[in-house]
Amino acid sequence: MRIVRTVAELRETVGAHRAAGRRIGLVPTMGALHEGHLSLIRAARAGSDVVVVSVFVNPTQFDDPADLAAYPRAEDADVALAASAGADLVFAPEAPELYPSGYATTVTVTGPVTETLEGAERGRGHFDGVATVVAKLLVAVAPDAAWFGAKDAQQVVVVRRVVADLGLPVRIEVGPTVREPDGLAMSSRNVRLSPDDRVRALALSRALRAVQGAADDGADAATARDAGLKELATAGVAPEYLALADPDTLEPVATLDRPALALVAARVGEVRLIDNLLIDPFGAR
Structure with missing residues (x-):
């Protein structure tokens, strides 16, 4: 395991592997690994010869300075965890x-x-920050493939739009959302939940399952969404949004005649959480 801090050292190290014919994989993260x-x-x-993890x-993707300040940071633990999962190189730069x-x-x-969705709630600057940093990482590493989590569906x-529009020669792979045994989507922010809020946070995944259940019963999109909203209200959680959208374009879905993505965001206590679930209206029929 090697830790590098500069783009120059990153390129030199990865370049040597690439010159030797090795496939490069990138996993971009903000640390606080889970x-x-x-x-x-x-x-x-499993899909690369050399794995780079950025921490x-x-x-630039935080709309709230307090949220940026509170974001958990644990570099030593992150490096150890990344190594245990198979990373070869950790890129951990300072902001400058x-x-x-x-x-x-x-x-x-x-x-x-x-x-829409996160862009509407957090402002356009959020995805400007995401698109910019991901583009910079992809240019710096020049991986054959980069892995992202499905929990951050938008x-x-x-990222796929950036790669397509800029013609970046990288394959984007998406891993499924990983959940706690009780259904809560894993997030670096979960550690900031109080015990009571940790219980209330389960309403997000229950709401998504309620949407799926209604779809399984043949409900239309509006009725399925209402089922999810009811689940949130029962837990006293007011969503910033609960929407049904096309998985590829994020355009709103009015009818459940094809798979749709149910997405939810809410503040539980002081912590903002997101989750999503691919809804298959024909899955139970």
Whole structure:
């Protein structure tokens, strides 16, 4: 396991592996690694000869300075966990390495992909930050493939748009959402939940399952969404959104005549959580 701090050292190290004909896999993370991240690293290990894990809390994608300040950081633990899952190299830069003095370029994706859901709640700057840092990491590492988690479904759509539009020669792989035994989607933010809020947070996954259950019973999109909203209300959780959207375009879905993505975001106590579930209206019929 090797830790590098600069783009120059990263390129030199990865370049030597590439010159030797080795396949390079990248797993971008913001640290505070959990089993969800580790599942992506293991998948990258299975599909690559060399696995690079980036650990960087990207300041440009935070709309709330307090959220950025509170984001958990544990580099030593992250490095140990990444190594245990099969990483060969950890790229852990300081912010000025990726955003040096005078930095003035931003990657912007326009349209519903970034203007709805998380974009509407967190502002356009959030996905500008995501698109920019991912583009910089992909250019710096030049991996054959990069792994992202399905829990951040809108981020995956944005990343795929960036790769397609910029013609970046990388394959985007998506790993399934990893959940706690009780159904809560794993997130670095979960450690900030109080014991009571940890219980209330389960309403997000229950709401998604309620949407799926209604779809299984033949409900239309509006009725299925109402089933999810009822589950949230029972737990006293007010969602920022609970939506049914096309998995590829994130356009709203009015009829459940094909698979759709149910997405939810809510603040539980002081912690903002997101989750999603692919709804198959024909899965139970």
